[in-house]
Amino acid sequence: MSGRAQRQRAVRRLRAEGQYGPLLREVLPALAAVVVTLCAIAAGLAVGYRVAGVGVLLGALVVLAVAIPAAVRRHRPPARRRLGFYTPEELAELDTAGLALAVSRMLRRDGWRVLPPRRAEDRVRVRARDGRGQRLEVAFRPVAEPLPDEDAPSRSGRPGGPGPPLRLVVHRGAFTRRDVQWARRQGGVRLIDGSCLRRWAHGTPLNELSDSS
Numbered sequence: 001m002s003g004r005a006q007r008q009r010a011v012r013r014l015r016a017e018g019q020y021g022p023l024l025r026e027v028l029p030a031l032a033a034v035v036v037t038l039c040a041i042a043a044g045l046a047v048g049y050r051v052a053g054v055g056v057l058l059g060a061l062v063v064l065a066v067a068i069p070a071a072v073r074r075h076r077p078p079a080r081r082r083l084g085f086y087t088p089e090e091l092a093e094l095d096t097a098g099l100a101l102a103v104s105r106m107l108r109r110d111g112w113r114v115l116p117p118r119r120a121e122d123r124v125r126v127r128a129r130d131g132r133g134q135r136l137e138v139a140f141r142p143v144a145e146p147l148p149d150e151d152a153p154s155r156s157g158r159p160g161g162p163g164p165p166l167r168l169v170v171h172r173g174a175f176t177r178r179d180v181q182w183a184r185r186q187g188g189v190r191l192i193d194g195s196c197l198r199r200w201a202h203g204t205p206l207n208e209l210s211d212s213s
Contacts, residue, residue, distance in 0.1 A: 084109030086201035100124045110205050135165035
């Protein structure tokens with residue numbers, strides 16, 4: 001076997017194992033988008049320079065000096081998670097307390113104000129309120145634990161208040177038909193399964209998610 005054939009065979013093996021990297025045709029659209037974006041920025045700066053002079057260039061440099069470090073920090077895993085964005089792999093590694101923290105961050109990202117936990121509460125829960133006074137209670141269900149029928153959400157709101165809270169049940173797995181029927185009987189309960197949770201953690205706002213019930 002010639003040296004060229006051996007190299008081609010080695011490349012095919014590495015690609016099959018996912019260790020070689022993408023082909024040119026796979027990254028070409030992204031490269032083209034970067035080139036078009038850079039050309040558009042350069043053209044905009046040239047037009048701005050002709051219209052307003054060197055001040056436009058200085059302003060653009062200041063914006064880039066602020067925006068680029070901020071973008072880099074945002075995409076670092078710790079900073080990204082603090083902003084309420086998680087990868088599926090990160091979600092899978094969390095225990096119940098870590099998942100509650102992740103949901104709290106995602107709620108803050110969506111504009112909710114997370115309330116302090118109640119004292120002497122035996123289960124991990126998250127409570128929040130939005131700008132209109134809507135209350136939200138989040139319960140968490142481990143993978144193999146049945147959804148407790150007796151653990152119904154409170155339906156009594158304060159007199160003159162905003163009414164009973166909306167309740168979320170978050171589960172990294174899939175809900176059964178019994179779970180869905182239970183949620184429908186209760187009313188005011190949304191089931192967030194693993195698929196919805198991953199989309200929420202990726203950046204889809206809570207009010208745009210379709211729940212599992």
